Amino acid sequence: xxxxxxxxxxxxxxxxxxxxxxxxxxxxxxxPAAAPGAGDPPADxxxxxxxPDDPAKGAGDPPADPAAGDSKGAEWxxxxxxPNKSDEENAAAKAEHDKGKPAAKExxxxxxxxxxxxxxxxxxxxxxxxxxxELGPEFKELGLTNAQAQKLADKFIAKQQARAKAQGExxxxxxxxxxxxxxxxxxIGGAKWDDTVKAASGVVNRFGTPELKExxxxxxxxxxxxxxxFMAKVGALIGEDNPAISENPGSKVxxxxxxxxxxxxxxxxK
Numbered sequence: 001x002x003x004x005x006x007x008x009x010x011x012x013x014x015x016x017x018x019x020x021x022x023x024x025x026x027x028x029x030x031x032p033a034a035a036p037g038a039g040d041p042p043a044d045x046x047x048x049x050x051x052p053d054d055p056a057k058g059a060g061d062p063p064a065d066p067a068a069g070d071s072k073g074a075e076w077x078x079x080x081x082x083p084n085k086s087d088e089e090n091a092a093a094k095a096e097h098d099k100g101k102p103a104a105k106e107x108x109x110x111x112x113x114x115x116x117x118x119x120x121x122x123x124x125x126x127x128x129x130x131x132x133x134e135l136g137p138e139f140k141e142l143g144l145t146n147a148q149a150q151k152l153a154d155k156f157i158a159k160q161q162a163r164a165k166a167q168g169e170x171x172x173x174x175x176x177x178x179x180x181x182x183x184x185x186x187x188i189g190g191a192k193w194d195d196t197v198k199a200a201s202g203v204v205n206r207f208g209t210p211e212l213k214e215x216x217x218x219x220x221x222x223x224x225x226x227x228x229x230f231m232a233k234v235g236a237l238i239g240e241d242n243p244a245i246s247e248n249p250g251s252k253v254x255x256x257x258x259x260x261x262x263x264x265x266x267x268x269x270k
Contacts, residue, residue, distance in 0.1 A: 076102055109147045115140040117149045125157055175220035182225040188232055199235030200228050 079094040115136040121127045139149050183189045188196040204213060204222075216222035 076100060109145045111140055111143055111145050112136070113140075117146055119146075119150050119153050121153075122157060125161075171220070175223050178220070178223040178225060182223065182228050185225055185229070188225070188229050196228060196232045199239075200231035203231045203235045203238070 079090075079097040081090040082093070085093065117132060117136050117139060119127060119132060144152075182196075183193055204216070208216075216227075221227055
C-alpha cells in the first residue's frame with residue numbers, strides 16, 4: 001500500500017520517538033529523514049495530503065477559481081466580472097472563460113422527467129404507444145435522453161423492416177416456385193395446364209366468395225399445386241355442360257350444391 005509507506009507507517013530510517021539511543025549516539029538529534037522537509041507535503045495543502053502519490057499535486061498548485069471555470073468537476077458558470085479589472089481585462093477574461101462552456105443541449109437531448117418519450121416513426125410505421133408507455137420508465141431509469149431513445153427506435157425499426165423485406169422476398173419466391181411446380185406436374189400441368197386453369201378458375205368463380213378470392217390472392221395459396229389440383233378435379237366433375245341429376249330422366253334442373261358435390265348420393269335436388 002503506497003499511501004501507508006509514503007506516510008511513514010513503515011520507514012526503517014525513521015528516528016526513534018525518544019530521539020536518543022537509536023540515533024547512533026551523541027546529542028539525541030533527530031534523523032533528518034524523519035524531520036519535515038522538502039519531500040513532505042505542506043500541512044496546508046489538502047490536495048497533496050489526499051493524493052500523496054500524484055506528482056501533479058503539491059504546494060505549487062494554485063487554488064481552483066470557480067469563477068474562471070477551472071474548478072475540476074465543478075459545474076460551469078457564467079463569468080462574473082472582476083470589479084478590480086478594467087472592462088478590457090474583464091472582456092478578455094470572459095472570452096477565455098467561455099472557451100470551457102459546454103455545448104448547448106438540443107431540445108430532445110434530455111431525459112424526460114415524467115418518463116414520457118416522444119418518438120417519431122418513419123412513413124408506413126405506426127407507433128406502438130402501449131409498448132412505449134411501458135418502456136418509458138425503463139428508459140428513464142437507464143438515463144436515456146429522448147434523442148437516444150429515438151436512435152434506438154430507428155435502429156430497431158430499420159432492422160425489422162430489413163427482415164420483413166427479406167421474408168417477403170422469400171415468400172414471393174415460394175409462391176412462384178409453387179406455380180412452376182404445378183405447371184410441370186404430369187397430372188395438371190404441361191399440355192393439360194390451360195384446361196386445368198380453366199376448370200379451377202371456374203370453381204372459384206362459381207362457388208367462391210369475394211373473401212375467398214381475396215385470401216387466395218393475398219396468401220398465394222391459389223398457386224399451390226395441391227390447391228390447383230383439387231379445384232381442377234372439382235371443376236371437371238361439375239362442368240356447366242354436364243346433365244343435371246334429377247329424379248325424372250331426360251329433364252334438366254338447376255342443381256343445388258349438394259347435388260353437385262355428391263352426385264351419387266340420392267335423392268338430391270328436391
